[in-house]
Amino acid sequence: MSKEGIYVSEAVIRRLPKYYRYLDDLEKVGIERVSSKELSRRMGLTASQIRQDFNCFGGFGQQGYGYNVSELKKELIKILGLDKRYNLIVIGAGNMGQALANYVAFEKEGFYIRALFDINPKLIGMTIRDIKIYDLDYLEEYIKMNPTDIAVITTPRQEAQAIADRLVTSGIKGIWNFAAVDIEVPQDVVVENAHISDSLFTLSFKTREDIKLI
Ligand code: ATP
Numbered sequence: 170m171s172k173e174g175i176y177v178s179e180a181v182i183r184r185l186p187k188y189y190r191y192l193d194d195l196e197k198v199g200i201e202r203v204s205s206k207e208l209s210r211r212m213g214l215t216a217s218q219i220r221q222d223f224n225c226f227g228g229f230g231q232q233g234y235g236y237n238v239s240e241l242k243k244e245l246i247k248i249l250g251l252d253k254r255y256n257l258i259v260i261g262a263g264n265m266g267q268a269l270a271n272y273v274a275f276e277k278e279g280f281y282i283r284a285l286f287d288i289n290p291k292l293i294g295m296t297i298r299d300i301k302i303y304d305l306d307y308l309e310e311y312i313k314m315n316p317t318d319i320a321v322i323t324t325p326r327q328e329a330q331a332i333a334d335r336l337v338t339s340g341i342k343g344i345w346n347f348a349a350v351d352i353e354v355p356q357d358v359v360v361e362n363a364h365i366s367d368s369l370f371t372l373s374f375k376t377r378e379d380i381k382l383i
Pocket residue numbers: 260261262263264265266286287288289292305323324325328332
């Protein structure tokens with residue numbers, strides 16, 4: 170990868186976690202090598218699409234010989250940044266915030282929730298799996314004292330923009346937004362939306378009998 174950086178389309182980025190997941194599954198069942206044809210069949214993409222995607226990162230595997238599953242998985246770990254550890258904080262320790270804090274699987278991939286924040290006095294001081302819920306007033310000071318890579322917003326939607334503004338001012342560069350609202354941030358801050366109700370509404374739309382998917 171060059172020092173100038175690599176240009177990758179949003180569509181390719183969206184497929185990268187899926188490649189990682191499929192390769193992880195193949196590795197778990199002991200498959201060492203996979204042809205681009207087989208990988209494409211499993212993933213529902215064309216073999217040339219897969220080759221083009223991998224070419225963004227220099228290309229892996231050999232024509233006609235397929236991909237070495239664990240080598241390719243290692244490459245994807247590097248590409249996705251899963252070879253690092255990330256410190257996360259969660260703002261809003263309600264049902265969603267607590268569910269995320271309880272979800273241990275993120276830690277296996279290097280994502281550690283270190284603290285939760287809320288305004289509800291009943292929640293402040295409680296712990297979820299040893300992760301403390303702090304008063305939101307302590308947010309800026311906490312970030313100053315504890316290097317934080319990613320902040321997760323799980324507050325009601327009407328609170329999300331104000332929280333995002335405070336996070337940005339505190340120097341947070343990555344926001345995982347579960348609040349059902351599109352937040353605005355400066356260009357050097359990345360927001361990834363996890364609008365799960367959008368996903369549910371998409372499902373409900375697709376289940377309409379008069380809808381034909383093209
Ligand atoms: P619950 O049923 O416990 O209220 P919930 O997830 O359904 O959980 P929401 O109304 O979505 O409730 O709020 C999520 C959490 O965000 C709650 O714990 C709430 O106290 C908290 N919260 C609300 N406003 C803020 C804010 N400005 N900053 C931080 N947390 C907030």
